[in-house]
Amino acid sequence: MREVAVIGIGMTKFGELWTKSLRDIFVEAALKAVDDANVDHIDAMYVGSMTPGLFVGQEHIGALMADYLGIAPIPALRVESACASGGFALRQAFIDVASGMNDIVLAGGVEKMTDGADVTYALSTAADQEYECYHGITFPGLYAMIANLYFQRYGATRRHLAMVAVKNHKNGSLNPNAQFQSEITIDDVLNATMVADPITVMDSSPVSDGAACVIVTTIDIAKKLGKPMIKIIGSGAATDTIALHQRKDILSLDAVRVAGERAYKMAGIKPSDINFAEVHDCFTIAELCIMEELGFCDRGKAYQLVEKGETALEGKIPINPSGGLKSKGHPVGATGIAQVVEVVEQLRGTAGKRQVKNAKIGLTQNMGGSGASSVVHIFKSE
Amino acid sequence: MPSPRYTREMPQRYRLEANKCKKCGKIFFPPRLICSNCKSREFEKIKLSEEGKIVTYTTIRVAPDQFNTQVPYNVAIIELKDGVRLMAQVVDCKPEDMGIGKPVKLVFRKVQEEGAAGIICYGYKAILG
Ligand SMILES: [Zn+2]
Numbered sequence: 001m002r003e004v005a006v007i008g009i010g011m012t013k014f015g016e017l018w019t020k021s022l023r024d025i026f027v028e029a030a031l032k033a034v035d036d037a038n039v040d041h042i043d044a045m046y047v048g049s050m051t052p053g054l055f056v057g058q059e060h061i062g063a064l065m066a067d068y069l070g071i072a073p074i075p076a077l078r079v080e081s082a083c084a085s086g087g088f089a090l091r092q093a094f095i096d097v098a099s100g101m102n103d104i105v106l107a108g109g110v111e112k113m114t115d116g117a118d119v120t121y122a123l124s125t126a127a128d129q130e131y132e133c134y135h136g137i138t139f140p141g142l143y144a145m146i147a148n149l150y151f152q153r154y155g156a157t158r159r160h161l162a163m164v165a166v167k168n169h170k171n172g173s174l175n176p177n178a179q180f181q182s183e184i185t186i187d188d189v190l191n192a193t194m195v196a197d198p199i200t201v202m203d204s205s206p207v208s209d210g211a212a213c214v215i216v217t218t219i220d221i222a223k224k225l226g227k228p229m230i231k232i233i234g235s236g237a238a239t240d241t242i243a244l245h246q247r248k249d250i251l252s253l254d255a256v257r258v259a260g261e262r263a264y265k266m267a268g269i270k271p272s273d274i275n276f277a278e279v280h281d282c283f284t285i286a287e288l289c290i291m292e293e294l295g296f297c298d299r300g301k302a303y304q305l306v307e308k309g310e311t312a313l314e315g316k317i318p319i320n321p322s323g324g325l326k327s328k329g330h331p332v333g334a335t336g337i338a339q340v341v342e343v344v345e346q347l348r349g350t351a352g353k354r355q356v357k358n359a360k361i362g363l364t365q366n367m368g369g370s371g372a373s374s375v376v377h378i379f380k381s382e
Numbered sequence: 383m384p385s386p387r388y389t390r391e392m393p394q395r396y397r398l399e400a401n402k403c404k405k406c407g408k409i410f411f412p413p414r415l416i417c418s419n420c421k422s423r424e425f426e427k428i429k430l431s432e433e434g435k436i437v438t439y440t441t442i443r444v445a446p447d448q449f450n451t452q453v454p455y456n457v458a459i460i461e462l463k464d465g466v467r468l469m470a471q472v473v474d475c476k477p478e479d480m481g482i483g484k485p486v487k488l489v490f491r492k493v494q495e496e497g498a499a500g501i502i503c504y505g506y507k508a509i510l511g
Binding site for chain 1: 440493
C-alpha cells in the first residue's frame with residue numbers, strides 16, 4: 001500500500017447560500033483545492049452527497065461536477081452514506097491512491113439544503129423509514145432518546161449538553177467559514193425552543209448549504225510539489241443497525257468505536273496520541289458519546305471532560321476547533337470533508353485565532369444517521 | 383405511505399409477527415431472511431409479547447408534516463417481555479408521565495393518514511401500565 005498525503009484543501013463559507021447553486025458551490029470549493037494543491041490534472045473524483053435528489057432534485061452529480069469543473073472525462077462518482085458521505089468519499093480517494101489505481105484524486109462533499117425542500121423529511125430518509133419514521137420519530141428525537149438514557153445512566157444534565165454547544169460556538173466565532181460566528185451562553189441553550197426533549201434547537205446543528213474539497217496524492221508527488229507533508233496515516237470505517245432500537249445498547253455507537261479501532265490500528269497509535277479531533281456533533285449529546293467511543297475518556301466520563309474545559313481550544317484534547325457541525329454548519333454531504341479541511345489547516349499551523357498548540361496528529365470522525373455508519377481518519381504532519 | 387408497501391407491513395404491524403431463528407433462537411422484528419447472529423436462513427413465525435417496558439423515550443415537539451397535528455407526542459424504545467425492542471408512540475399520557483423502566487402495553491391504533499384522501503395507516507402504539 002502506498003502512503004497518502006493531503007496536498008490541497010478548499011471550502012465555501014457554510015450557511016444559507018441562496019444566490020449560489022449546487023454546482024456553483026461544489027466547483028468553488030474544488031477550484032480552491034486545485035489552486036491550493038497546484039496540480040495540473042486530476043485522475044479521479046469522489047463527491048460525497050447525502051441526497052441531492054431530495055434537496056434540489058438533482059442526481060448523477062459525479063458527472064455533473066466533473067463537467068462543470070472542466071475535468072471530464074475522468075471517472076467521477078457520488079458517494080453516499082447519509083451524513084457520513086463526505087468521510088466515505090475521502091476514504092475512496094485514499095484507497096485509490098494507496099492501491100496505485102490513481103495518483104491525484106479529488107474527494108469532495110456538497111449539499112444544498114436551503115433551496116426549499118422538506119428538510120426534515122429528506123434527513124429522515126437516513127433513518128429506518130418503516131420501523132422508526134413510521135411512528136413519528138425524527139433525528140433530534142433519536143438523539144434525544146440517547147440523551148435521556150445517558151442522563152439516567154451517568155448523571156449528566158442538560159447543562160452539560162449546553163456546555164458543548166457553548167464551546168463549539170466559541171470556536172466557530174473564530175472561523176470565518178462558519179455559519180454562526182457569535183458566542184452563546186448556557187442559558188441561551190437551556191431556554192431555546194425544545195425540539196425533542198431534552199434536545200433544543202440550540203443543541204442541534206443547523207440546516208446549511210456548503211461544499212468542501214481536498215486533493216490527495218502520493219508522498220512522492222507531494223514532495224515534488226513542495227507542500228507541507230500532511231499524511232493520512234489511518235482510515236477506518238464501520239456500519240451498525242440502521243434502527244436505533246435494534247442496537248444491543250442504545251448508548252453504544254459500535255460503528256464509531258470499530259471505525260476508530262481500525263484507524264488507530266492502521267496508524268499504529270493509541271487515542272492518547274491524538275492532539276485534537278473534529279467529530280460529528282450533529283447534536284450536542286453525539287459529541288459526548290463519540291469522545292467515549294474513540295477512547296478519549298472512559299464511558300460515561302465525557303461530560304466531566306467538557307465541564308473541566310479539557311475539550312476547549314486550550315484544553316488537553318480540543319474537540320471541534322472549527323466550531324463543529326453545531327456552529328460551523330452541517331451541509332450534510334460536505335461535513336466529512338470540511339472536517340478534513342480543518343485538520344489540515346491545524347496541522348499546517350494556518351488556523352489563525354483557533355490554532356491548536358502543538359498540533360501534530362489530528363483525527364476526523366464522520367457519522368451517518370443515528371450511528372449506522374461511521375468513518376474515521378487520522379492525519380499526521382511530518 | 384404508499385399502499386403496496388403498507389400491505390407488505392401488515393403482518394408485523396397488525397399482528398406483531400416476528401420470526402425466530404431455528405438454529406440460535408434469536409427473534410427478529412421485523413422478520414429477516416437471514417439471521418444476523420448465526421447466518422441461518424431457517425425461521426419459525428412467532429407472535430411478539432404485548433407487554434414490555436420503556437428503555438428510553440422522548441417527546442416530539444417539532445414533527446414531520448404528517449404528524450404536525452399530534453404534537454407534542456411521546457415516542458419510546460420499548461423492550462418487550464421476549465427481549466425484542468421496537469419503537470412506538472406512547473399515547474393517552476402526558477410527557478411528564480414518561481420514564482425509563484415504566485411498564486407499557488401495546489395496543490392497536492391509527493398511526494397516520496396518507497393525506498386527506500389516502501389510506502389510513504394502523505399499527506401498534508403503547509399505553510402505560
Ligand atoms: Zn440464528
